[in-house]
Amino acid sequence: MSKNNDSVLVCENIGMQFGGLAAVRNFDISIPNRALYGLIGPNGAGKTTVFNIISGVLSPTAGRVKLFGEDITGLTPDEIAKRGVARTFQNIRLFRDLTVLDNVLVGHHLRRKATLGEALLALPRYRKEESGMMHTSRELLEAVGLKDVAHYRASALPYGQQRRLEIARALATKPKVLLLDEPAAGMNPAETEQLMQLILDIRDRFNLSILLIEHEMKVVMNICEHITVLDHGEIIAEGTPSEIQSNERVIKAYLGGGTIARH
Ligand SMILES: Nc1ncnc2c1ncn2[C@@H]1O[C@H](COP(=O)(O)OP(=O)(O)O)[C@@H](O)[C@H]1O
Ligand SMILES: [Mg+2]
Known part of the structure; x- marks a missing residue:
């Protein structure tokens, strides 16, 4: 059991600059083995950009991505996929x-x-x-x-x-890390319920770590053990679902957008 908490995927000080826009700044994350980890934040916060960097679609302008301790920064999407990172897309492909x-x-x-x-x-x-x-x-x-x-x-x-x-x-x-980009988007409440169960089942059955971007707070708050919150490209909070739900900066970032509620 001692190895169970070792990090599978680590992002160190990631930055992504698109011309004058800093889409992601100083992004750090450490995903433990078999984790179900949430990445949330308002529209345009930089969430999909983080997935594009981890999966090799984009090469970051700063920082490193490590998979099982090995530096995978700047490898092609195919090479990264072969090393065990798979993803789904916000717009179904x-x-x-x-x-x-x-x-x-x-x-x-x-x-x-x-x-x-x-x-x-x-x-x-x-x-x-x-x-x-x-x-x-x-x-x-x-x-x-x-x-x-x-x-x-x-x-x-x-x-x-x-x-x-x-x-x-x-x-x-056969991934070791699965990146899901808003899998509940467009789903009705019954489908969303099934999806939550499916994500939990997949983690257990295939023994992987899941990093989940999701707008549907019910999904994130109910199934993720740990959450990182991005706003305007920067991490504004991280913690357990209950810590995130009561975090002042998070509540403020979501004002006008949606509420941070479990149900
Ligand atoms: N390839 C790109 N070129 C230029 N700007 C981009 C590119 N991808 C994303 N952006 C910009 O970066 C910001 C973050 O986008 P994104 O990562 O898609 O946010 P999120 O997934 O959190 O909604 C947005 O302002 C978006 O317009
Ligand atoms: Mg997105």
Whole structure:
């Protein structure tokens, strides 16, 4: 048990400057093994920028990102994904004309050392193979509650299910760290309830650390153990959900935007 609290992912003094705009400044975070960690803040606070930096979409203008103690700053998204970081996107990115199952199969391309284009070309072969990949993909679809719609086109799924499919595809890369960018966006209350349970289940079943950006306070406050709050690119608070809910700076940052409430 002694290793359980070791940090899996660390950001040290991250800065991201877009021309004259400091989108992120002095950002530090340390995600323990098997953590469910929240990253919140008003619109434009810099949350997605942090995900883009961790996942290699952006190279930070200051600071380092470390995964299991190894410096991954500036590596390409593919290299970072291969090292065990997967993400979903605030704006859903699925192959809309592919089936649900094929979307997950494509997610496996990383483990096959193929490029995304090669993975798409190889899909007919993937489908025929009674390999572990097909089996795992079906298991992942079952885990996210999409087994019965495996052969639907992704675009035919309602919004909430598309978000769950993105999670399944991310899991197909066998991540150690999963970054979820507003997974509850566009979900109705029942879907949001299911999502909360799903996130908890995923953490336990796949033994990973989850960093969650979420506007829906009910989700963050109920399932995250620890939360960092960003405002205008800077960390204004961190702590447990109850500490965050009673933090003066956080309440002020959210005034006019939304309330920090558990329900
Ligand atoms: N690639 C980019 N180029 C220029 N400005 C950007 C870019 N990405 C984000 N920004 C700006 O950085 C700020 C933070 O954006 P973002 O990280 O998307 O915030 P959040 O996810 O917290 O809503 C915003 O002002 C946004 O317009
Ligand atoms: Mg965002």
